[in-house]
Amino acid sequence: MIVFDLRCSGGHVFEAWFGSSEAYATQRDAGQIACPLCADTRIDKALMAPHLPAKSNQRADTPPASIKAALQELAAVQKRALADSQWVGGDFATRARAMHDGEERYAAIHGQATLAEAKALVDDGVPVAPLPFPVIPPEAAN
Numbered sequence: 001m002i003v004f005d006l007r008c009s010g011g012h013v014f015e016a017w018f019g020s021s022e023a024y025a026t027q028r029d030a031g032q033i034a035c036p037l038c039a040d041t042r043i044d045k046a047l048m049a050p051h052l053p054a055k056s057n058q059r060a061d062t063p064p065a066s067i068k069a070a071l072q073e074l075a076a077v078q079k080r081a082l083a084d085s086q087w088v089g090g091d092f093a094t095r096a097r098a099m100h101d102g103e104e105r106y107a108a109i110h111g112q113a114t115l116a117e118a119k120a121l122v123d124d125g126v127p128v129a130p131l132p133f134p135v136i137p138p139e140a141a142n
Helices: 021-029 063-082 092-100 115-123
Strands: 002-008 013-018 043-045 086-089 109-111
Touching: 002 021, 013 021, 021 043, 086 092, 092 109, 092 115
Parallel strands: 086 109
Antiparallel strands: 002 013, 002 043
16 A cells, blocks of 8 residues: 545645555546545645654644544544435435425435535525535445
């Protein structure tokens, strides 16, 4: 396994593991790597600093490590929350509104909505919330 620091076109830097450099290139070229913060699939390698062990007089729990751990925990919580939720893709706004209006039985769903659709749902009192991390549609997962 190899780990790369990656950067999306929006400037977000994140870490990802791959079986090889070739596996990274194949997945990147197929658009299978998405930024966990904005879902952008225009990904390139970021500059990486070599891993050097900390000096004995330095704290091991530096802020970046604690932030990384918090983000990993938040991602795990989102994954557990979505385990019993149905992916509805681009039909999210329509389905959420239908449930709110009583036209469809309530169910836990998640999917995609445009900013305008999301604002309209909120303005109309439909209980929706953005997810902290993008969700890869099931058909796009490898």
